[in-house]
Amino acid sequence: VTVGTRLSIGVLLPDVLGTYSDAGNAVVLARRAGWAGISADVVSITAELAPPTTCDIYVIGGGEDLAQAFAAGWLAQQRGLRTALDGSATVLAVCAGFQIIGTDFTDPRGVRHAGISLIDASTVQRSRRAVGQVVAQCVVPAVGLLSGFENHGGATRLGPGAAPLAHVLSGCGNGSDRDGQVRAEGVLAPRLVATYLHGPVLARNPALADHLLATVLGSSFTPPALDLIPDAAAMRASYLGRPENHSSLVGTVALPPRTRDGRAHRDGARSQLLRRLALVVLLLAAVVGMVLALLGIHA
Amino acid sequence: MIIGGRVTAALCPTALARLTEGRRVVLVTGTNGKTTTSYLVAAALRTMAPVAHNDTGANMADGALAAVMHDRHSPLVVLETDELHLSGIAAATRPEIVVALNLSRDQLDRVREVRGTAAALAAVGAEHEGATMVANSDDPLLVWALVGRPGRTIWLAGGGRWAGDAIGCPGCGALLSRSPDGPRWQCSCGLRRPTPDWAIHQGGLLSPHGFRRLRMRLPGRFNATNALAAVAVAAEMGVDVGRAVSAVEQVTEIGGRYRIVTVGRRRVRLLLAKNPAGWAETIPILGPSSAVVVAINAREADGRDVSWLWDVPFEDLRGRYVAAVGDRAADLGVRLSYACVPHETVLDPLTALAGSPEGDVDVVADYTSFRALIRRLDDLPVSPR
Numbered sequence: 001v002t003v004g005t006r007l008s009i010g011v012l013l014p015d016v017l018g019t020y021s022d023a024g025n026a027v028v029l030a031r032r033a034g035w036a037g038i039s040a041d042v043v044s045i046t047a048e049l050a051p052p053t054t055c056d057i058y059v060i061g062g063g064e065d066l067a068q069a070f071a072a073g074w075l076a077q078q079r080g081l082r083t084a085l086d087g088s089a090t091v092l093a094v095c096a097g098f099q100i101i102g103t104d105f106t107d108p109r110g111v112r113h114a115g116i117s118l119i120d121a122s123t124v125q126r127s128r129r130a131v132g133q134v135v136a137q138c139v140v141p142a143v144g145l146l147s148g149f150e151n152h153g154g155a156t157r158l159g160p161g162a163a164p165l166a167h168v169l170s171g172c173g174n175g176s177d178r179d180g181q182v183r184a185e186g187v188l189a190p191r192l193v194a195t196y197l198h199g200p201v202l203a204r205n206p207a208l209a210d211h212l213l214a215t216v217l218g219s220s221f222t223p224p225a226l227d228l229i230p231d232a233a234a235m236r237a238s239y240l241g242r243p244e245n246h247s248s249l250v251g252t253v254a255l256p257p258r259t260r261d262g263r264a265h266r267d268g269a270r271s272q273l274l275r276r277l278a279l280v281v282l283l284l285a286a287v288v289g290m291v292l293a294l295l296g297i298h299a
Numbered sequence: 300m301i302i303g304g305r306v307t308a309a310l311c312p313t314a315l316a317r318l319t320e321g322r323r324v325v326l327v328t329g330t331n332g333k334t335t336t337s338y339l340v341a342a343a344l345r346t347m348a349p350v351a352h353n354d355t356g357a358n359m360a361d362g363a364l365a366a367v368m369h370d371r372h373s374p375l376v377v378l379e380t381d382e383l384h385l386s387g388i389a390a391a392t393r394p395e396i397v398v399a400l401n402l403s404r405d406q407l408d409r410v411r412e413v414r415g416t417a418a419a420l421a422a423v424g425a426e427h428e429g430a431t432m433v434a435n436s437d438d439p440l441l442v443w444a445l446v447g448r449p450g451r452t453i454w455l456a457g458g459g460r461w462a463g464d465a466i467g468c469p470g471c472g473a474l475l476s477r478s479p480d481g482p483r484w485q486c487s488c489g490l491r492r493p494t495p496d497w498a499i500h501q502g503g504l505l506s507p508h509g510f511r512r513l514r515m516r517l518p519g520r521f522n523a524t525n526a527l528a529a530v531a532v533a534a535e536m537g538v539d540v541g542r543a544v545s546a547v548e549q550v551t552e553i554g555g556r557y558r559i560v561t562v563g564r565r566r567v568r569l570l571l572a573k574n575p576a577g578w579a580e581t582i583p584i585l586g587p588s589s590a591v592v593v594a595i596n597a598r599e600a601d602g603r604d605v606s607w608l609w610d611v612p613f614e615d616l617r618g619r620y621v622a623a624v625g626d627r628a629a630d631l632g633v634r635l636s637y638a639c640v641p642h643e644t645v646l647d648p649l650t651a652l653a654g655s656p657e658g659d660v661d662v663v664a665d666y667t668s669f670r671a672l673i674r675r676l677d678d679l680p681v682s683p684r
Contacts, residue, residue: 015474016467024609024637031637047474064414066472133603149604198606203633231623231632231644238629287306 007033007040007216010055012097013063015046016071020151022061022094024200028209029057035224038217053080055089056216062095062151062198065107072100075116082116090216091118091192094201098186098194099123099154108153119187119194120159126175129153134171134197135240136185139164143207146185147239148197156196162187165195172196191215204239206232304357304365315360315391318367322351324376324392325532328385328420329400329435330413331576332525333358335517335553336400337379339529342550343543344536349373356554359384363392375536382416389423389430396535397423398528399434399441400457403576414469417444424448433531435524436495437482443469443490453531456482456498457524497531499523504530508540516551521580555673562649562679564657569672573601573665575610581663582615589659590620592651594668595627601665605630613638622651625668648672649679 009026023044030040045051045058047070063071075082085091091101099105102121106112110125129152136146146166150173157176158164164174165186173185173196186195193212195201202209210223226232307314325344327337334356341352351370353362358379367376380388382402389397399420402413421444424432428450434441435457445452467474468486477484485491498505499520503512504527511530515522526547533543552558558569568589572581585591597605605627613635621642623631632644645651648668652660664672 018610021606021609024606024634027609027637031639066414066469067467070467070472149606151604198604200606200609203609203637229633229636231629231636234644235629235633284306287303290303 007038007057007213008043008052008055009040010043010045010052010058012045012051012058012060013047013071013074014044014061016067016074017061017063017096019064019067020062020095020198022059022097022198022200025059025061025092025094025202025209026057028200028202028206029059029213032206032209032224033213033217033221035228036213036217036222038221047074051078051081053084055084057090057092057212058085059092060094060097060100062097064096068096068100068105069107069111069113071096072105072113072115075100076114085116085118089191090212091194092202092212093118093192093194094198095150095152095196098196099156101192101194102156103159105154118192119189120161121156121187121194122159123154123156124176125153126155130172130175130196132171133239134173134185135169136166136171136173136197137169138166138205138208139188140208140211143205143211145169145240146195146197146201146208147204147236148195148199148201150196151198152196158184158187162189164188165193204236303368304361304363307368308361308364313391315364315367315388316393318364318371319376319392322367322374322376323536324378324394325396325398325536326378326380326385326389326392326394327398327400327528328380328382329398330382330403330574331580332400332521333379335522335556336398336525336528337377338553339526339547339550340398340532341377342546343529343533343538344375344377346542346546347533347536347538348375350375350377352377353379354554360388360391363388382420386419386423389427394427394430396431396433396532397427398532399432399445400525400528401435401438401576402440403574413440417441417469420444421448424450424452431535433528433535435528436493439475439484439486439490439492440469442493446490446493453497453535454493454495455524455527455531456495457528497527499527504540504544506531506534506540508534511540511544513544514548516548517553517557518584519580520583555669558673560676562652562660562676565652565655565660566658567652567660567662569669569676570661570663571666571669572663575607578611578663582612585619585661585663586659588619589661590622590655591616592622592624592648592655592660592662593631594625594648594662594664594672595623595631596625596665596668596671597627597630598667601667608634613640616640620656622655624648624651625665649675 009029011023011026014023026042030042033040093101100115101118102115103117104115105123131151134148134150138146155176156174164184165188168183168185213221327333341350344350351373353366358381363378417440424445431451433453434445436454437457470490471488475484475486483492503510529547530543534540556571560567572578617640621640623642623644628644635642
């Protein structure tokens with residue numbers, strides 16, 4: 001993109017993969033580009049139309065299982081679009097979108113679907129769904145800590161041709177690494193970010209949005225000032241806690257305290273628990289008596 | 300009361316079945332509108348006989364049990380029923396009628412995927428042949444779940460389904476084709492909108508009983524469709540349509556929702572919206588130039604994930620005074636900034652109210668912040684009007 005042109009952001013299949021509000025990522029990109037003085041258009045690319053192949057950035061979001069299979073089949077038929085995704089365009093793929101751009105994914109019924117092979121990643125089903133907040137250390141230094149909400153049944157194994165976007169500090173992420181390894185979240189490639197994080201991820205992590213914009217716009221992009229989003233710092237602090245809570249944890253496991261103080265604290269907690277338990281039992285007995293009287297089933 | 304329900308359920312698993320035996324039971328389920336619709340059904344049925352109703356919004360098995368324990372003699376029972384607990388409550392209460400309003404995304408961290416909820420509803424529809432289902436023909440998920448079931452089904456033109464989750468066909472995943480000028484929809488696999496038995500038509504209700512004008516005191520098109528469901532239920536159970544319509548028209552407040560309170564020189568209206576579908580219905584009923592206080596807690600009962608805020612068109616609030624409040628005020632504030640809506644971010648809703656301009660204020664809150672706000676407003680000293 002050269003100075004004076006407009007940035008074009010395509011939202012792929014918002015009608016099919018719209019379940020997790022990931023289209024908000026396009027709003028974040030467009031606004032941040034605008035604040036940096038570069039006009040941006042957001043294009044909704046729905047399934048019934050021939051997709052434009054000239055967008056600068058394509059975002060693809062999460063969706064339910066049937067919708068994901070449909071989206072993978074639809075993308076496979078769009079040769080021009082696939083060439084664009086594979087070549088000049090920048091891509092942000094989230095959750096189902098992440099799985100679709102891999103080599104293949106297996107759905108909850110055990111049916112294997114082909115992906116469009118933008119990245120070397122293969123997804124199978126986890127035994128238990130991963131649901132909850134994630135904190136991860138992004139491998140892009142300027143991005144720092146990532147936060148997001150994950151909700152997926154897939155475990156994605158990265159092949160030798162793919163590198164993670166981040167290392168998980170809490171939560172699941174890709175969920176497919178062997179014990180002892182640093183747990184991976186997402187995929188990072190020169191013009192691509194794939195992740196399991198919702199929120200939307202770029203709203204939670206403005207530095208990641210700026211990373212994508214810099215990828216497209218190069219030196220013509222200067223990240224907008226922090227005070228344009230006055231609540232961002234408080235929001236990030238609420239999910240990340242204080243930075244020192246995480247910065248030393250990369251690749252290690254947090255252990256419970258083993259000092260005498262810790263032990264004494266637990267003993268105190270135990271006696272308090274016992275007192276509460278006694279109170280609950282008493283209350284329960286009273287309520288049971290009342291209920292039995294109400295129901296008229298006492299002897 | 301709920302604790303009593305919980306304890307009784309633990310002691311006597313058949314209590315709900317025993318306490319509803321011989322009573323005529325209506326269950327009301329769906330993502331949005333079940334509290335309001337159950338109030339309207341109860342109001343319409345009271346013209347015929349006394350009604351036991353879980354009017355606190357406690358809509359799981361313990362809440363249902365508490366309601367029928369508290370009122371053990373009313374011959375009619377109306378139970379707002381959480382969509383995830385419908386199966387168990389239906390098995391225990393053997394309902395005469397089940398109302399299915401709509402299914403959309405709500406609390407993804409708890410409910411997972413909305414199609415699974417539809418499948419559970421389908422199982423209830425198949426198992427309870429004797430129950431009449433009253434369902435929205437405009438919701439493809441409900442039609443997929445209930446069409447072809449054994450037993451009687453009354454279809455409503457319930458309209459208003461938020462299309463943001465409307466994915467493809469719930470049966471086969473292909474895209475639904477919708478008629479551009481009307482509510483009809485169909486899929487190449489054969490799933491299509493059934494012809495409705497009841498509909499909103501030119502300011503009234505159109506049904507096999509003829510046309511009746513409807514003048515609701517509750518605001519919004521969606522409350523007219525909630526009333527449509529309530530009157531259809533009452534008519535099916537033998538209430539005269541005219542009497543049912545009068546009863547639902549007189550309802551002004553639903554457990555604190557739509558209540559108007561005075562705070563200083565502010566006329567504050569309390570509204571509840573907890574997901575994109577609820578917001579889509581709420582934005583059109585905001586006062587023409589009212590200040591808006593949006594409260595988001597996102598606690599357990601609300602669903603912890605606030606991603607859905609990005610599917611609410613907050614851009615529509617530009618030009619109003621807006622305050623973001625609640626545990627998740629910062630997340631909401633970020634969303635508002637990207638929507639280019641200047642706002643105040645305040646944790647406490649009463650502080651925000653005190654700081655908002657005089658005149659009309661609409662408070663739009665999620666479930667837990669709404670409950671907390673109602674309690675605190677009740678505790679305020681009454682201010683002169």
